[in-house]
Amino acid sequence: MALGVITFSKKLEILARFCGAYALILGFILADLIAFQIPYFQNVRPCFTVMALFYWSIYRPTLMPTWLAFIIGILIDLLSGLPVGMNAMSYVIVQYLVSGQRKMFMGQPFISVFFGYALVSGVVVLLQWIIFGIVTQIWVPVLPVFGMGLLGIAFFPIALLMMNATHKILPIESSAMGRGSYNTRIKYGNR
Amino acid sequence: MKRRTRHKYFALMAPAGFWDGRAATILLMLVSCALLTMSAFKPDAFNTMRSSAYNVAGPLVSAISYPFQQTANFVRDVTGLSGMQARIASLEVENARLREWYQTALVLEEQNQSLQALLNVKIEPAYSYVTTRIISDSGNAFVKSLLVKVGSDDDVRSGNPVVAGDGLVGRVVNTGASFSRVLLLNDMNSRVPVMIEELDQHAILAGQNDTRPVLQHSAKDAELSVGMRVVTSGIGGYFPPGLPVGVIAEGENGIFKVQLFSDLQKMQYVRVIQTHEDPNLVKGVLQ
Numbered sequence: 001m002a003l004g005v006i007t008f009s010k011k012l013e014i015l016a017r018f019c020g021a022y023a024l025i026l027g028f029i030l031a032d033l034i035a036f037q038i039p040y041f042q043n044v045r046p047c048f049t050v051m052a053l054f055y056w057s058i059y060r061p062t063l064m065p066t067w068l069a070f071i072i073g074i075l076i077d078l079l080s081g082l083p084v085g086m087n088a089m090s091y092v093i094v095q096y097l098v099s100g101q102r103k104m105f106m107g108q109p110f111i112s113v114f115f116g117y118a119l120v121s122g123v124v125v126l127l128q129w130i131i132f133g134i135v136t137q138i139w140v141p142v143l144p145v146f147g148m149g150l151l152g153i154a155f156f157p158i159a160l161l162m163m164n165a166t167h168k169i170l171p172i173e174s175s176a177m178g179r180g181s182y183n184t185r186i187k188y189g190n191r
Numbered sequence: 192m193k194r195r196t197r198h199k200y201f202a203l204m205a206p207a208g209f210w211d212g213r214a215a216t217i218l219l220m221l222v223s224c225a226l227l228t229m230s231a232f233k234p235d236a237f238n239t240m241r242s243s244a245y246n247v248a249g250p251l252v253s254a255i256s257y258p259f260q261q262t263a264n265f266v267r268d269v270t271g272l273s274g275m276q277a278r279i280a281s282l283e284v285e286n287a288r289l290r291e292w293y294q295t296a297l298v299l300e301e302q303n304q305s306l307q308a309l310l311n312v313k314i315e316p317a318y319s320y321v322t323t324r325i326i327s328d329s330g331n332a333f334v335k336s337l338l339v340k341v342g343s344d345d346d347v348r349s350g351n352p353v354v355a356g357d358g359l360v361g362r363v364v365n366t367g368a369s370f371s372r373v374l375l376l377n378d379m380n381s382r383v384p385v386m387i388e389e390l391d392q393h394a395i396l397a398g399q400n401d402t403r404p405v406l407q408h409s410a411k412d413a414e415l416s417v418g419m420r421v422v423t424s425g426i427g428g429y430f431p432p433g434l435p436v437g438v439i440a441e442g443e444n445g446i447f448k449v450q451l452f453s454d455l456q457k458m459q460y461v462r463v464i465q466t467h468e469d470p471n472l473v474k475g476v477l478q
Contacts, residue, residue, distance in 0.1 A: 030251070030252060030255050033248075033252055033327045033328075033338075034252060034255055034256040034259060034326070034327055034328065035256055035259065035260065035325055035326065035327055035328030035337070036259055036263075036328070044332065045331045066215045066216050066219060067215060067219065070219045070222070070223070073223075074226075075244065075248070078237065078240055078241050078244035079241075079244050079245070079248055079252075079327065079338070080331070080334060080336070081241075081334045081336045081364070081365070081372055081374070082333060082334055083227055083230035083231070083234070084226045084227070084229070084230050084237045084240070085222075085223040085224070085225075085226030085227035085229075085230060086227065086230075088219070088222075088223045088226065089220060089223035089224070089227065092216055092219045092220055092223060093216075093220070095216075096213075096216040128333070129332075129333075131227065132333050134231075135227050135230055135231045136231070136380075138379045138380070140332055140333055140379060140400050141332075141400065141401075144332035144400070145332045145333075147332070148331065148332050
């Protein structure tokens with residue numbers, strides 16, 4: 001197949017592959033909202049959305065642009081009863097910081113990515129604790145907040161497996177390494 | 192290959208790569224700061240947006256949470272088999288005790304009615320309830336709240352008390368057409384006027400983002416002790432008087448915590464009490 005020639009059926013296939021990735025992101029967002037009915041889980045519920053944010057900001061920034069991170073944050077704030085803007089701001093900051101360090105994370109082994117996420121998780125929960133405290137003037141106990149971060153770190157390997165599997169079915173992106181440009185051309189192919 | 196082009200108006204509004212770059216990040220951070228500032232000074236400003244979000248996302252969240260709840264029920268049923276025999280025995284004892292109290296309650300009810308008629312006491316109207324399923328548990332380290340599958344279409348209003356199992360759970364704080372958010376008693380923003388039944392002492396039940404809220408503003412000479420029942424006092428007009436809340440569980444340095452009757456960790460269904468707005472209560476500065 002000549003480069004750049006994409007038939008209608010191929011376009012549908014590419015669309016289906018991207019839908020799979022976005023369905024996984026949606027699944028992570030819903031995991032932050034639904035009632036799992038696990039005793040005491042709600043006190044230290046990890047932030048699954050940050051896992052998706054971290055991974056796709058490194059390996060596919062066009063899938064998780066800044067404006068999408070902002071909108072997801074606003075949505076979670078509205079549905080959770082949190083101050084509107086709290087998750088939005090923390091997600092935008094995380095997305096910017098992580099995508100700026102893509103070159104460092106690309107091609108690194110699992111352990112490096114894991115420690116990178118551990119650091120990001122700590123930053124996110126601390127940022128959310130500070131924002132919540134400043135906005136509401138209520139300083140919640142720090143221990144459950146860090147419990148959230150630690151549980152997120154524990155769940156990250158499972159989430160990473162799922163996102164890796166989804167990433168393999170996505171078409172190869174032809175844009176240069178960096179933030180991704182608007183006029184990215186999609187080249188059909190498998191990883 | 193035909194190059195994909197952007198609409199000319201969009202190209203004028205934002206140059207290529209704008210929404211992926213540093214400028215977009217700074218702009219969105221400024222917007223977030225503005226939203227947070229508004230959340231701090233006027234938290235009610237987003238009520239309409241929240242209601243719309245519930246209406247849009249509620250059906251999806253409800254559908255996704257249903258299998259998890261069924262799984263939790265199954266696990267609970269399976270793991271509960273081992274303690275079932277002991278549970279049956281304790282229920283039989285409790286049933287026998289309650290049957291004795293039933294006759295006493297009938298006699299007391301008749302005496303109460305005749306005394307009220309004698310004193311010409313104005314009886315408060317009975318409340319109606321609507322039972323609903325919990326579809327989302329927004330609980331985390333910051334907020335303790337639930338999303339339930341009833342809203343303004345079901346005559347549920349902001350401020351309606353919510354009960355489950357044996358006692359009070361919280362109150363409705365936001366309503367959409369078909370979904371509402373319930374603030375739980377153990378949330379840090381929750382303040383409920385209560386009364387210690389044995390002493391007729393008033394206090395405020397304050398959430399601490401913990402499993403057990405604390406009693407505040409009770410009289411200094413009140414002799415509170417573990418085991419005393421706590422019920423709603425009805426002051427403020429939001430909660431009907433006499434709703435069971437919990438029992439005093441522990442206390443040190445003058446701070447008493449309350450063990451709630453309802454198990455907030457295992458609830459699947461709650462009842463919303465459809466209280467009606469009291470025309471004598473005027474909304475003031477403190478809401």
